[in-house]
Amino acid sequence: xxxxxxxxxxxxxxxxxxxxxxxxxxxxxxxxxxxxxxxxxxxxxxxxxxxxxxxxxxxxxxxxxxxxxxxxxxxxxxxxxxxxxxxxxxxxxxxxxxxxxxxxxxxxxxxxxxxxxxxxxxxxxxxxxxxxxxxxxxxxxxxxxxxxxxxxxxxxxxxxxxxxxxxxxxxxxxxxxxxxxxxxxxxxxxxxxxxxxxxxxxxxxxxxxxxxxxxxxxxxxxxxx
Amino acid sequence: xxxxxxxxxxxxxxxxxxxxxxxxxxxxxxxxxxxxxxxxxxxxxxxxxxxxxxxxxxxxxxxxxxxxxxxxxxxxxxxxxxxxxxxxxxxxxxxxxxxxxxxxxxxxxxxxx
Numbered sequence: 492x493x494x495x496x497x498x499x500x501x502x503x504x505x506x507x508x509x510x511x512x513x514x515x516x517x518x519x520x521x522x523x524x525x526x527x528x529x530x531x532x533x534x535x536x537x538x539x540x541x542x543x544x545x546x547x548x549x550x551x552x553x554x555x556x557x558x559x560x561x562x563x564x565x566x567x568x569x570x571x572x573x574x575x576x577x578x579x580x581x582x583x584x585x586x587x588x589x590x591x592x593x594x595x596x597x598x599x600x601x602x603x604x605x606x607x608x609x610x611x612x613x614x615x616x617x618x619x620x621x622x623x624x625x626x627x628x629x630x631x632x633x634x635x636x637x638x639x640x641x642x643x644x645x646x647x648x649x650x651x652x653x654x655x656x657x658x659x660x661x662x663x664x665x666x667x668x669x670x671x672x673x674x675x676x677x678x679x680x681x682x683x684x685x686x687x688x689x690x691x692x693x694x695x696x697x698x699x700x701x702x703x704x705x706x707x708x709x710x711x712x713x714x715x716x
Numbered sequence: 717x718x719x720x721x722x723x724x725x726x727x728x729x730x731x732x733x734x735x736x737x738x739x740x741x742x743x744x745x746x747x748x749x750x751x752x753x754x755x756x757x758x759x760x761x762x763x764x765x766x767x768x769x770x771x772x773x774x775x776x777x778x779x780x781x782x783x784x785x786x787x788x789x790x791x792x793x794x795x796x797x798x799x800x801x802x803x804x805x806x807x808x809x810x811x812x813x814x815x816x817x818x819x820x821x822x823x824x825x826x827x828x829x
Contacts, residue, residue, distance in 0.1 A: 492743065497733050497823040501725050501747075583720040617754050618718045643802075647752060650815060679803060679811045682790060 505622055508590035512597060512625025517715055519602035522708045523610060525588075525624050527648060528632035529641075530614030533658040535563045536691035537632060537700075538609050542570045544701045549606040549708070554596045556588040556613045563611060571609075573600050579613060587618035593625055607708065616645040627711055634659040635668040642676035650680040654687060656700065661690040719755060722821075723763035730773055730826050739828035742773040746825045751785040752818035776826075785818035 500506070516523050526534050535555075542551050552573040555563040564576035575596040579585040582592070593610065600608070610626060612619045631652040633641050636659060642649040649655065655677055657670065674686055685703060689696025726745065734742050749755055757780040768774045788795050789805035790812040796805065804811050 492827060492829050494825050494827050495733060495737055496825050497729065499729050500822045501722055502821055504725055583724065584718040586718055589721065621754050647754065679813060682812060
């Protein structure tokens, strides 16, 4: 019997495919964001609002990740330059997108005709935090009906987020959601996070979110030159 | 349910290593899993038993070493293991911290003959 040292990161395979994805995106100057939230927080609504606001400035494509159905892809197909639906129910990871799924999706997207790729992850606050996809920015949406305790209950997804969106702000008069407490908890683990308070229903706050996105895209394209 | 793909990776890494050192049987795989990582040892064991069938890793035991969650206070740099989910620095009471440990997920070693 002998002991053989290995010391190998088990997520290395995913991380190396994610790096390849980002190289391919950078080659075509496509900026990608990974949008994560619990089911029903407003990922598809945010995508539709973002496209409505920015479609005159950017060519936007969407990757939809769902356990089942093509409902979300159908909602965005008339708005985006291209849509790829990933249905995860028969895959070994069905609770999150992983880099390999995005690698396949990129093959069927017209990358040279795209400026911004919005990746809608599977609705889940746990599993997507473990898998990078090759995205440039990670965005987490929390909506008011979910309650203000999510950063404390699901810390890892908030710890790595570049931006956190507080959605359904139009419901604030009816709910006991403590926005400062939510922000304090999310910032506790993530000092660099940006917050956006908005309503995809009324459009309130979408302007700020889109300005940030445009700035990030600009900063990334300058880095690539 | 994201342990299946992860367990496939564990089996592949262990089999590759065993081949490299010309081992004929893997008896144990020593894994380090961080307390903050979202992976469940029981789930990995379940999939491992299934995925290692008919390979030289069949019947190997999995040993999980749990790496504790550790935070570093952004105000005073104290490194501490949190006692609750509020994550307050025990020295200066700041609630602004960064993760210093607990997200590990790697194969430390295999035991083989």
